Amino acid sequence: MPELPDVEVFKRYLDATALHKTITEVEVETAQILEGVSISKLQKSLKGRQFQSTHRHGKHLLVALDQDPWLTLHFGMTGFLKYFKDMDKEPEHDRLLISFDNGYHLAYDSQRKLGAVGLTDGVDNFIDEKELGPDALSLDLEGFRQVIKGTRGALKSFLMNQKHLAGIGNVYSDEILFQSGLHPKGEVNDLAADTVKRLFEAMQDVLHKAIEAQADPARLPDSFIIPHRHKGGSCPRCKGEVEKISVSGRSGYFCPTCQAKP
Numbered sequence: 613m614p615e616l617p618d619v620e621v622f623k624r625y626l627d628a629t630a631l632h633k634t635i636t637e638v639e640v641e642t643a644q645i646l647e648g649v650s651i652s653k654l655q656k657s658l659k660g661r662q663f664q665s666t667h668r669h670g671k672h673l674l675v676a677l678d679q680d681p682w683l684t685l686h687f688g689m690t691g692f693l694k695y696f697k698d699m700d701k702e703p704e705h706d707r708l709l710i711s712f713d714n715g716y717h718l719a720y721d722s723q724r725k726l727g728a729v730g731l732t733d734g735v736d737n738f739i740d741e742k743e744l745g746p747d748a749l750s751l752d753l754e755g756f757r758q759v760i761k762g763t764r765g766a767l768k769s770f771l772m773n774q775k776h777l778a779g780i781g782n783v784y785s786d787e788i789l790f791q792s793g794l795h796p797k798g799e800v801n802d803l804a805a806d807t808v809k810r811l812f813e814a815m816q817d818v819l820h821k822a823i824e825a826q827a828d829p830a831r832l833p834d835s836f837i838i839p840h841r842h843k844g845g846s847c848p849r850c851k852g853e854v855e856k857i858s859v860s861g862r863s864g865y866f867c868p869t870c871q872a873k874p
Contacts, residue, residue: 614687615671616748616779617822622685622693623668626675629695630710630718631663637711645707645722647684647730657681657731658710667735669747670778674735681731684738688726694719739778748779749819756812760800767811768796768859780815783838784822786864788815789871790837796859796866798874841865 614622638655640646646654661677668674675683685691694703697716702709708720708729720729732738746755759776770776771785780788789796792814794807803811818836825831829839835848845854847867854865 613671613689613781613783614691614827615781615784616668616819617784617825617827619668619671619673619687619779620823621827622687623666623673625693625695626663626666626673626718629716630712631665633662633712633714633716635659635661635663635710636713637709639709639711640707641709642707642722642725644725645720645727645729647686647728649729649731654729654731658683669735669739670744670774671781672738672742672744672778674732674738681733682735682738684728684730684732685720686728688722688724688728690724691720691722691727694721743775744778745774745776746778748777748815751777751812753809753812756815757808760803760808763800765800766796766859767794767798767800768862768864770800771815772862779819782862782864783841784818786841786866787818787822787836787838790866791818791835793870795871795873796857796864802874837865837867 635658638658640651640654643651661679663675664678665676666673671686673685695716695718703719703721705721705723706719707722707725710718763770763776767789768785771780771788772782792811794811821833832838837848837854840846840848840854847854847870850867850869852867852869855868857864857866
């Protein structure tokens with residue numbers, strides 16, 4: 613599933629391609645992706661308008677129009693954006709196609725149709741409606757400590773809970789815990805102050821480096837465990853075998869040597 617680094621890449625892509633162009637046509641190929649809005653309302657809200665700016669919160673991308681409302685995009689398991697001119701370049705699983713007056717199009721592609729497209733009155737309203745915690749990259753150390761304060765449960769579950777922190781999913785929670793040397797089933801409320809700091813710094817470092825790598829596993833640092841998250845994978849640090857683990861019903865990967873049991 614696209615996580616914070618992926619969506620930040622999508623944000624920058626949209627910023628570089630589709631802003632300040634008048635929307636001439638809006639085609640919804642799959643109504644299943646719409647969330648709380650009809651096809652006709654979406655079309656009426658977008659046609660004749662321009663995208664002015666974008667805002668990412670966690671795994672969600674919000675796009676400001678030159679007049680209210682905002683367009684909201686969630687990418688599900690397989691979603692992405694593509695900006696193109698010739699229709700023979702249209703992606704195979706295009707669910708929403710937005711056309712502009714310069715002859716280009718912006719496609720929202722979602723093979724498994726698990727994403728969501730909607731409208732909202734504003735960023736704050738959207739965050740409240742979705743009950744999202746602070747964006748994982750918006751926090752400083754003290755803010756992170758406040759999020760952790762009074763929280764219980766496994767570390768992996770904590771990192772993935774969007775009501776605590778918005779943006780981290782299965783893949784990057786594994787990486788953050790690996791880089792901080794913490795076991796996925798370690799308890800949040802057992803962390804010492806210096807360990808909280810280590811976890812926070814690992815979170816910031818992992819997310820920033822993933823964005824720099826365009827969220828492409830092949831471009832991630834050699835020290836990352838993500839490319840080795842599979843059966844028979846070897847730890848990039850100790851060369852031991854990476855193991856699969858289940859935490860609160862979600863599977864993940866870790867190194868039992870570098871991330872010892874608490």
